[in-house]
Amino acid sequence: MDIDVVLPCLDEEAALPWVLGRMPEGFRPIVVDNGSTDRSAEIAAGLGARVVHEARHGFGAACHAGLMAATAEVVCFMDADASLDPRQLPRVVLPVLNGEADLILGRRLPRSRSAWPVHARIGNTVLAASLRRQAGVPLRDLGPMRACRRTDLLALQLADRRFGYPLEMVLRASASGWRVREVEVDYLPRVGRSKVTGTVRGTVRTVRDMRRVMAEVAAIR
Incomplete structure (x- = not known):
């Protein structure tokens, strides 16, 4: 069985x-270029990945574009910055x-001090x-x-297109x-x-987006 990786x-x-x-x-990479100014898209295509371009900036926007492009029964998501090993x-x-x-x-276990800044870990x-x-939800x-079935995830109708997307996925999955x-x-x-956790500002922005999503989903429930 082939599996798509966003x-x-x-x-x-x-x-x-x-x-x-x-x-x-058997794991087919779908690289979602979210406005790169370097040669990311060209390199990904040259290495055999399917490249999808998403003009709307935002982590959730990129994830959703990849999900919409996927066709496999099971779909995975992971960062493209080499902080996670695809072999796992x-x-x-x-x-x-x-x-x-x-x-x-995937519960992240840092293999060096530099892998996970303190401010990001606390957040x-x-x-x-x-x-x-x-x-x-029993998560640490x-x-x-992460991995799940594509059609089931689409049925959750995730709405966030910023950094709250990963949290909304878990909340709506649990509620379902x-x-x-x-x-x-x-x-x-x-x-x-990192564009997200590499700075305190990025971490604060991510936490803010996730807290907003948590409040929105709680209001619906």
Whole structure:
């Protein structure tokens, strides 16, 4: 069975060769170029990835564009910055394929101090605790490497197109009765500077977006 892998991408030309070169057999990369000013799209295409261009800026916008382009029964998401190893995708996918879970997230275990800045780790911990308390989802990390069935995810009708997209996915999945679980994956120092967690400002913006989504979904429920 082929599996599509959505990789939101913004100026990741330095990381893409490593990421795409470690994609396991049967995992088809869909690189969503979200307005890169470097050669990301050209490099991804040259390495055999399907390239989708999303003009609307935003992490959620890129993820959704990749989801709409996917055709496989099971779809994965992961960052394109080399902070996650594609060779660990099978361990994230397997519980979904075996019918043990409906949504699997990779719980990141940093392999060096530089892999996960303190401010970003604190923000993630606070959000995960809020998620456990509000939705009863047994997660310790809102990891970006994840897997689920494509048609089921489309049925959730995720609306956020910014940094709240990953959290909305978990909240709406839980509200729909999905079995949400996590497995451990390595977290590596990314190539280049993060547009999200590399700065305190980026982390604050991400937390703000996620808290907004949490409040919106709670109001609906």
